[in-house]
Protein backbone atom coordinates (compact mmCIF):
# COMPACT_ATOMS: atom_id res chain seq x y z
CA UNK A 286 0.00 0.00 0.00
CA UNK A 287 1.34 3.33 -1.00
CA UNK A 288 1.93 5.60 1.95
CA UNK A 289 1.23 9.19 1.22
CA UNK A 290 3.09 11.60 3.47
CA UNK A 291 1.26 14.75 2.45
CA UNK A 292 -2.42 14.75 1.85
CA UNK A 293 -4.00 17.47 -0.20
CA UNK A 294 -6.76 19.75 1.10
CA UNK A 295 -9.61 17.68 -0.30
CA UNK A 296 -8.30 14.47 1.25
CA UNK A 297 -7.86 16.18 4.61
CA UNK A 298 -11.41 17.50 4.33
CA UNK A 299 -12.77 14.02 3.52
CA UNK A 300 -10.93 12.55 6.51
CA UNK A 301 -12.35 15.26 8.78
CA UNK A 302 -15.91 14.33 7.72
CA UNK A 303 -15.35 10.75 8.83
CA UNK A 304 -13.92 11.95 12.16
CA UNK A 305 -16.95 14.19 12.78
CA UNK A 306 -19.24 11.20 12.16
CA UNK A 307 -17.27 9.25 14.75
CA UNK A 308 -17.51 12.16 17.20
CA UNK A 309 -13.74 12.75 17.22
CA UNK A 310 -14.10 16.51 17.12
CA UNK A 311 -10.59 17.54 18.22
CA UNK A 312 -8.95 15.49 15.50
CA UNK A 313 -11.51 16.57 12.93
CA UNK A 314 -10.82 20.20 13.83
CA UNK A 315 -7.07 19.75 13.15
CA UNK A 316 -7.79 18.23 9.74
CA UNK A 317 -10.26 20.99 8.88
CA UNK A 318 -7.79 23.73 9.82
CA UNK A 319 -5.10 22.06 7.71
CA UNK A 320 -7.47 21.74 4.76
CA UNK A 321 -8.43 25.43 5.06
CA UNK A 322 -4.72 26.36 5.16
CA UNK A 323 -4.06 24.33 2.02
CA UNK A 324 -6.85 25.35 -0.26
CA UNK A 325 -9.94 26.41 1.54
CA UNK A 326 -10.92 29.87 2.57
CA UNK A 327 -12.64 31.50 5.48
CA UNK A 328 -15.82 31.54 3.40
CA UNK A 329 -16.35 27.81 3.08
CA UNK A 330 -18.13 24.94 4.75
CA UNK A 331 -14.97 23.82 6.58
CA UNK A 332 -14.85 27.13 8.47
CA UNK A 333 -18.48 26.64 9.57
CA UNK A 334 -17.66 23.11 10.74
CA UNK A 335 -14.72 24.39 12.79
CA UNK A 336 -17.00 26.97 14.42
CA UNK A 337 -19.58 24.24 15.12
CA UNK A 338 -16.93 22.06 16.76
CA UNK A 339 -15.83 25.04 18.86
CA UNK A 340 -19.42 25.58 19.91
CA UNK A 341 -19.99 21.90 20.78
CA UNK A 342 -18.65 22.10 24.32
CA UNK A 343 -19.24 25.83 24.87
CA UNK A 344 -22.99 26.21 24.48
CA UNK A 345 -23.05 28.98 27.07
CA UNK A 346 -20.41 31.05 25.29
CA UNK A 347 -21.69 34.09 23.44
CA UNK A 348 -18.34 34.34 21.62
CA UNK A 349 -18.72 30.79 20.25
CA UNK A 350 -22.17 31.69 18.82
CA UNK A 351 -20.78 34.94 17.46
CA UNK A 352 -17.92 33.11 15.70
CA UNK A 353 -20.34 30.60 14.19
CA UNK A 354 -22.62 33.41 12.99
CA UNK A 355 -19.65 35.15 11.33
CA UNK A 356 -18.67 32.01 9.38
CA UNK A 357 -22.31 31.41 8.38
CA UNK A 358 -22.61 34.98 7.08
CA UNK A 359 -19.48 34.54 4.97
CA UNK A 360 -20.75 31.27 3.51
CA UNK A 361 -22.19 32.10 0.09
CA UNK A 362 -21.62 28.80 -1.72
CA UNK A 363 -24.12 26.63 0.18
CA UNK A 364 -27.50 26.81 1.90
CA UNK A 365 -26.88 23.70 4.00
CA UNK A 366 -23.89 22.38 5.92
CA UNK A 367 -23.29 18.70 6.60
CA UNK A 368 -22.17 17.92 10.15
CA UNK A 369 -21.69 14.21 10.72
CA UNK A 370 -24.98 12.62 9.77
CA UNK A 371 -26.95 15.82 10.24
CA UNK A 372 -27.74 18.41 7.62
CA UNK A 373 -27.91 21.92 9.00
CA UNK A 374 -29.92 24.61 7.29
CA UNK A 375 -27.73 27.72 7.12
CA UNK A 376 -30.61 30.19 7.44
CA UNK A 377 -32.08 28.35 10.43
CA UNK A 378 -28.71 28.13 12.17
CA UNK A 379 -28.14 31.85 11.58
CA UNK A 380 -31.49 32.69 13.18
CA UNK A 381 -30.67 30.50 16.16
CA UNK A 382 -27.28 32.21 16.60
CA UNK A 383 -28.80 35.69 16.36
CA UNK A 384 -31.56 34.99 18.87
CA UNK A 385 -29.24 33.16 21.27
CA UNK A 386 -26.75 36.03 21.22
CA UNK A 387 -29.58 38.47 21.93
CA UNK A 388 -30.77 36.28 24.78
CA UNK A 389 -27.31 36.04 26.35
CA UNK A 390 -26.78 39.79 26.01
CA UNK A 391 -30.12 40.56 27.65
CA UNK A 392 -29.68 38.07 30.48
CA UNK A 393 -26.26 39.48 31.34
CA UNK A 394 -27.32 43.14 31.21
CA UNK A 395 -28.89 43.07 34.68
CA UNK A 396 -26.92 45.94 36.16
CA UNK A 397 -27.03 48.26 33.20
CA UNK A 398 -30.65 48.16 32.05
CA UNK A 399 -33.71 48.88 34.15
CA UNK A 400 -35.94 45.91 34.96
CA UNK A 401 -38.94 47.24 33.04
CA UNK A 402 -36.88 47.90 29.92
CA UNK A 403 -35.24 44.49 30.10
CA UNK A 404 -38.64 42.87 30.57
CA UNK A 405 -39.97 44.54 27.41
CA UNK A 406 -36.89 43.49 25.43
CA UNK A 407 -37.26 39.90 26.67
CA UNK A 408 -40.91 39.87 25.56
CA UNK A 409 -39.88 41.02 22.07
CA UNK A 410 -37.18 38.33 21.99
CA UNK A 411 -39.63 35.66 23.18
CA UNK A 412 -41.98 36.58 20.33
CA UNK A 413 -39.10 36.27 17.84
CA UNK A 414 -38.30 32.77 19.13
CA UNK A 415 -41.98 31.91 18.66
CA UNK A 416 -42.36 33.38 15.17
CA UNK A 417 -38.93 32.58 13.70
CA UNK A 418 -38.22 29.13 15.19
CA UNK A 419 -41.63 27.98 16.43
CA UNK A 420 -41.97 24.28 17.10
CA UNK A 421 -38.57 23.37 15.63
CA UNK A 422 -36.00 22.08 18.13
CA UNK A 423 -32.94 24.23 18.73
CA UNK A 424 -30.17 22.90 16.46
CA UNK A 425 -27.18 23.25 18.78
CA UNK A 426 -28.87 21.40 21.64
CA UNK A 427 -30.13 18.57 19.41
CA UNK A 428 -26.73 18.25 17.76
CA UNK A 429 -24.44 18.40 20.77
CA UNK A 430 -26.64 17.38 23.72
CA UNK A 431 -29.07 15.05 21.92
CA UNK A 432 -31.77 17.21 23.51
CA UNK A 433 -34.71 17.96 21.21
CA UNK A 434 -37.02 19.17 23.98
CA UNK A 435 -36.05 22.83 23.65
CA UNK A 436 -37.92 24.52 20.80
CA UNK A 437 -38.68 28.08 19.74
CA UNK A 438 -42.01 27.70 21.52
CA UNK A 439 -40.57 26.44 24.82
CA UNK A 440 -38.08 29.31 24.66
CA UNK A 441 -41.03 31.66 24.12
CA UNK A 442 -42.76 30.46 27.32
CA UNK A 443 -39.51 30.47 29.23
CA UNK A 444 -38.53 34.02 28.22
CA UNK A 445 -42.07 35.36 28.74
CA UNK A 446 -42.05 33.98 32.29
CA UNK A 447 -38.62 35.45 32.90
CA UNK A 448 -39.68 38.84 31.48
CA UNK A 449 -42.66 39.09 33.83
CA UNK A 450 -40.59 37.94 36.81
CA UNK A 451 -37.99 40.63 36.09
CA UNK A 452 -40.73 43.26 35.76
CA UNK A 453 -42.26 42.06 39.03
CA UNK A 454 -38.91 42.51 40.77
CA UNK A 455 -38.62 45.99 39.27
CA UNK A 456 -42.07 47.15 40.47
CA UNK A 457 -42.51 45.35 43.77
CA UNK A 458 -41.04 48.13 45.95
CA UNK A 459 -43.33 50.78 44.47
CA UNK A 460 -46.39 48.78 43.61
CA UNK A 461 -46.66 45.31 45.14
CA UNK A 462 -50.13 44.59 43.71
CA UNK A 463 -48.85 45.29 40.18
CA UNK A 464 -45.90 42.98 40.91
CA UNK A 465 -48.33 40.29 42.10
CA UNK A 466 -50.13 40.59 38.76
CA UNK A 467 -46.85 40.15 36.86
CA UNK A 468 -45.99 37.08 38.96
CA UNK A 469 -49.44 35.67 38.18
CA UNK A 470 -48.78 36.06 34.44
CA UNK A 471 -45.31 34.50 34.81
CA UNK A 472 -46.90 31.57 36.65
CA UNK A 473 -49.18 31.00 33.64
CA UNK A 474 -46.23 30.82 31.23
CA UNK A 475 -44.29 28.49 33.54
CA UNK A 476 -47.28 26.14 33.72
CA UNK A 477 -47.75 26.18 29.95
CA UNK A 478 -44.09 25.21 29.67
CA UNK A 479 -44.63 22.25 32.03
CA UNK A 480 -42.64 23.90 34.82
CA UNK A 481 -43.53 24.44 38.45
CA UNK A 482 -45.15 27.80 39.17
CA UNK A 483 -45.01 27.33 42.93
CA UNK A 484 -42.40 30.05 43.50
CA UNK A 485 -44.42 32.54 41.42
CA UNK A 486 -47.62 31.76 43.30
CA UNK A 487 -45.85 32.03 46.65
CA UNK A 488 -44.76 35.53 45.63
CA UNK A 489 -48.27 36.41 44.47
CA UNK A 490 -49.49 35.56 47.98
CA UNK A 491 -46.69 37.55 49.62
CA UNK A 492 -47.02 40.57 47.37
CA UNK A 493 -50.78 40.68 47.86
CA UNK A 494 -50.60 40.25 51.65
CA UNK A 495 -51.56 43.31 53.67
CA UNK A 496 -50.89 44.07 57.33
CA UNK A 497 -51.44 46.72 59.95
CA UNK A 498 -48.09 47.67 61.49
CA UNK A 499 -48.10 46.73 65.19
CA UNK A 500 -45.99 49.77 66.01
CA UNK A 501 -47.25 52.71 63.96
CA UNK A 502 -50.63 51.39 62.81
CA UNK A 503 -50.04 52.09 59.11
CA UNK A 504 -51.31 49.61 56.56
CA UNK A 505 -48.57 48.04 54.42
CA UNK A 506 -48.83 45.74 51.38
CA UNK A 507 -46.20 43.19 50.33
CA UNK A 508 -44.79 40.73 52.86
CA UNK A 509 -41.00 40.69 52.90
CA UNK A 510 -41.09 43.92 50.84
CA UNK A 511 -42.97 46.58 52.76
CA UNK A 512 -43.56 44.70 55.98
CA UNK A 513 -42.03 41.83 57.93
CA UNK A 514 -43.09 39.29 60.52
CA UNK A 515 -40.79 40.09 63.45
CA UNK A 516 -40.31 37.57 66.30
CA UNK A 517 -41.95 38.88 69.48
CA UNK A 518 -43.96 37.76 72.48
CA UNK A 519 -47.48 38.85 71.68
CA UNK A 520 -49.87 37.35 74.22
CA UNK A 521 -53.53 36.99 73.43
CA UNK A 522 -54.47 39.64 76.01
CA UNK A 523 -52.83 42.23 73.75
CA UNK A 524 -55.25 41.46 70.91
CA UNK A 525 -55.59 44.62 68.87
CA UNK A 526 -59.26 44.96 68.15
CA UNK A 527 -58.99 48.43 66.66
CA UNK A 528 -57.18 47.33 63.51
CA UNK A 529 -59.84 45.35 61.74
CA UNK A 530 -58.48 46.36 58.32
CA UNK A 531 -55.69 43.84 58.21
CA UNK A 532 -53.97 41.30 60.41
CA UNK A 533 -51.33 42.70 62.72
CA UNK A 534 -49.67 39.48 63.76
CA UNK A 535 -48.80 35.98 62.77
CA UNK A 536 -49.65 33.73 65.70
CA UNK A 537 -48.49 34.80 69.17
CA UNK A 538 -44.76 34.82 68.52
CA UNK A 539 -44.61 37.17 65.55
CA UNK A 540 -45.95 40.66 65.06
CA UNK A 541 -46.15 42.51 61.76
CA UNK A 542 -43.94 45.58 61.48
CA UNK A 543 -43.85 47.95 58.50
CA UNK A 544 -40.57 48.53 56.73
CA UNK A 545 -40.16 52.05 58.17
CA UNK A 546 -40.52 50.90 61.79
CA UNK A 547 -38.48 47.77 61.15
CA UNK A 548 -35.51 49.61 59.63
CA UNK A 549 -35.67 52.40 62.24
CA UNK A 550 -35.46 49.82 65.04
CA UNK A 551 -32.77 47.69 63.43
CA UNK A 552 -30.64 50.71 62.47
CA UNK A 553 -30.82 52.09 66.00
CA UNK A 554 -29.96 48.73 67.55
CA UNK A 555 -27.01 48.43 65.16
CA UNK A 556 -25.79 51.83 66.35
CA UNK A 557 -26.12 50.83 69.99
CA UNK A 558 -24.34 47.51 69.38
CA UNK A 559 -21.58 49.35 67.56
CA UNK A 560 -21.12 51.80 70.47
CA UNK A 561 -20.76 48.88 72.89
CA UNK A 562 -18.32 47.19 70.58
CA UNK A 563 -16.14 50.31 70.28
CA UNK A 564 -16.25 50.82 74.04
CA UNK A 565 -15.19 47.25 74.82
CA UNK A 566 -12.42 47.42 72.20
CA UNK A 567 -11.07 50.58 73.86
CA UNK A 568 -11.15 48.91 77.27
CA UNK A 569 -9.42 45.80 75.97
CA UNK A 570 -6.65 47.84 74.39
CA UNK A 571 -6.11 49.80 77.62
CA UNK A 572 -5.96 46.53 79.56
CA UNK A 573 -3.47 45.07 77.12
CA UNK A 574 -1.24 48.14 77.45
CA UNK A 575 -1.36 47.83 81.27
CA UNK A 576 -0.45 44.14 81.10
CA UNK A 577 2.39 44.79 78.68
CA UNK A 578 3.81 47.41 81.04
CA UNK A 579 3.60 44.99 83.96
CA UNK A 580 5.30 42.23 81.97
CA UNK A 581 8.10 44.61 80.97
CA UNK A 582 8.60 45.63 84.61
CA UNK A 583 8.72 41.98 85.73
CA UNK A 584 11.19 41.10 82.98
CA UNK A 585 13.58 43.84 84.03
CA UNK A 586 13.29 42.74 87.68
CA UNK A 587 14.16 39.15 86.66
CA UNK A 588 17.13 40.34 84.62
CA UNK A 589 18.30 42.45 87.55
CA UNK A 590 17.97 39.48 89.97
CA UNK A 591 20.01 37.25 87.61
CA UNK A 592 22.79 39.81 87.42
CA UNK A 593 23.05 39.83 91.22
CA UNK A 594 23.71 36.06 91.41
Ligand SMILES: [Zn+2]
Nearest residue numbers: 498501543546
Ligand atom coordinates in the same frame (compact mmCIF):
# COMPACT_ATOMS: atom_id res chain seq x y z
ZN1 LIG B 1 -44.85 50.94 61.23
